[in-house]
Amino acid sequence: MDYSKGNIGRVFTVRIDTGEDLLRELEGIATKEEIKSAVFTLLGAVAKVNLVVGPKENAIPPETMWVNHTEPYEVIGVGNIFMEEGTPKIHLHTAAGRGDNVNVGCLRGESAAFMVLEVFIMEINGMEAMRAFDAAKGFAPISFGKN
Amino acid sequence: MDYSKGNIGRVFTVRIDTGEDLLRELEGIATKEEIKSAVFTLLGAVAKVNLVVGPKENAIPPETMWVNHTEPYEVIGVGNIFMEEGTPKIHLHTAAGRGDNVNVGCLRGESAAFMVLEVFIMEINGMEAMRAFDAAKGFAPISFGKN
Amino acid sequence: MDYSKGNIGRVFTVRIDTGEDLLRELEGIATKEEIKSAVFTLLGAVAKVNLVVGPKENAIPPETMWVNHTEPYEVIGVGNIFMEEGTPKIHLHTAAGRGDNVNVGCLRGESAAFMVLEVFIMEINGMEAMRAFDAAKGFAPISFGKN
Numbered sequence: 002m003d004y005s006k007g008n009i010g011r012v013f014t015v016r017i018d019t020g021e022d023l024l025r026e027l028e029g030i031a032t033k034e035e036i037k038s039a040v041f042t043l044l045g046a047v048a049k050v051n052l053v054v055g056p057k058e059n060a061i062p063p064e065t066m067w068v069n070h071t072e073p074y075e076v077i078g079v080g081n082i083f084m085e086e087g088t089p090k091i092h093l094h095t096a097a098g099r100g101d102n103v104n105v106g107c108l109r110g111e112s113a114a115f116m117v118l119e120v121f122i123m124e125i126n127g128m129e130a131m132r133a134f135d136a137a138k139g140f141a142p143i144s145f146g147k148n
Numbered sequence: 149m150d151y152s153k154g155n156i157g158r159v160f161t162v163r164i165d166t167g168e169d170l171l172r173e174l175e176g177i178a179t180k181e182e183i184k185s186a187v188f189t190l191l192g193a194v195a196k197v198n199l200v201v202g203p204k205e206n207a208i209p210p211e212t213m214w215v216n217h218t219e220p221y222e223v224i225g226v227g228n229i230f231m232e233e234g235t236p237k238i239h240l241h242t243a244a245g246r247g248d249n250v251n252v253g254c255l256r257g258e259s260a261a262f263m264v265l266e267v268f269i270m271e272i273n274g275m276e277a278m279r280a281f282d283a284a285k286g287f288a289p290i291s292f293g294k295n
Numbered sequence: 296m297d298y299s300k301g302n303i304g305r306v307f308t309v310r311i312d313t314g315e316d317l318l319r320e321l322e323g324i325a326t327k328e329e330i331k332s333a334v335f336t337l338l339g340a341v342a343k344v345n346l347v348v349g350p351k352e353n354a355i356p357p358e359t360m361w362v363n364h365t366e367p368y369e370v371i372g373v374g375n376i377f378m379e380e381g382t383p384k385i386h387l388h389t390a391a392g393r394g395d396n397v398n399v400g401c402l403r404g405e406s407a408a409f410m411v412l413e414v415f416i417m418e419i420n421g422m423e424a425m426r427a428f429d430a431a432k433g434f435a436p437i438s439f440g441k442n
Contacts, residue, residue: 002311002315004307004324008305010155011154012153012156013151014277018289019208029149038308040308044241048206054369055340055366055368055394056409059409061409075252076241077241077390080338081413094371096243096392098201098250101215101250103243104392104395105370105397115203115206116285117290121272123156140411145308159302159419161298161299161301161334161439162298163296163437181300191373191386192388193349222347222399223388223399224372226373243371245390245397247362263433263434266437268334
């Protein structure tokens with residue numbers, strides 16, 4: 002366990018429209034606005050989404066299981082933005098449902114909004130945090146600078 | 149895609165008790181406290197809930213699919229408050245589960261808390277945003293003023 | 296219904312690593328940092344988790360239904376921290392999924408992170424709130440001081 006303390010900076014209210022790609026839009030805003038550390042929540046729907054819904058086994062690095070939906074799903078999500086090798090990286094988990102079909106997983110790659118996705122990004126100032134890839138773990142954990 | 153920048157204002161910690169209606173209580177607080185732009189998260193349980201769990205087809209305006217639960221469901225939710233035609237409008241998506249039955253959808257109409265719903269409303273200041281109904285889209289997207 | 300107004304204080308970005316216990320780590324941070332009122336969101340995965348997934352009947356105090364997972368599940372969560380009898384108490388609801396198996400419930404007792412859990416704690420200042428056990432209700436609702 003490790004942690005760092007900061008305070009809330011700017012807050013971005015984002016509307017993503019039908020057909021737009023969620024991660025690409027968020028990366029674009031983060032780049033343009035120079036958002037380096039942030040947490041966000043979202044709600045809305047997607048017409049296309051790819052989710053990692055767990056590792057096949059309880060082993061690290063994990064072999065990932067995927068679901069790929071191409072029909073509209075309602076979603077809620079919790080995510081964050083941190084820098085990795087000089088570019089803003091989005092980490093986003095969502096619960097996605099259509100009727101009685103529901104998944105919870107890590108949203109990656111291409112997606113398309115359906116009607117609307119509403120995202121609320123809260124910048125975190127006053128601390129230093131970034132992601133660095135760890136080959137043994139198979140992902141890039143957040144590490145903290147001094148504060 | 150469109151977005152606006154602001155900053156966090158007041159934070160409201162809300163406890164909604166058994167039998168109380170979630171959207172009506174939130175609308176009441178928003179009206180009384182003159183909350184015009186806000187994001188919120190919630191956790192708790194409901195004894196009654198109606199959710200839109202997707203459009204029947206991938207078409208806009210959507211024809212909605214509903215689930216209507218009258219047994220207690222555990223919930224988490226992400227929502228927001230913006231003004232539409234002079235009154236505060238709640239947009240709320242929740243993941244709701246009871247045993248192995250789970251739905252994700254847009255909570256609308258009547259509901260009843262079971263034991264407790266705890267809601268954390270964060271006001272967003274320093275930006276101008278409101279909802280305006282768009283007949284072609286079948287809903288009221290957030291639009292932003294200048295800031 | 297009752298509520299109180301405050302404002303955001305410190306923000307804690309927390310990384311919980313493989314095998315660590317979620318509630319124990321959060322309680323430790325809350326104690327060390329003297330966090331008395333806070334809301335948090337989280338995302339990540341757990342290798343072990345126990346969730347209350349509803350009451351058996353629509354009755355208060357509730358008789359709880361549980362799921363106990365010992366395989367990795369992807370999660371999102373919304374929770375809070377308030378003082379109860381002098382110690383910080385965590386209330387956390389999560390949506391947890393593995394493939395097509397999904398639950399939503401109140402995370403209690405022991406758990407173990409898988410790879411990582413990322414938690415964002417926002418302290419709420421300027422209000423007085425705490426939990427007090429109510430035997431008739433079977434839980435400890437938040438009550439508010441004057442502000």
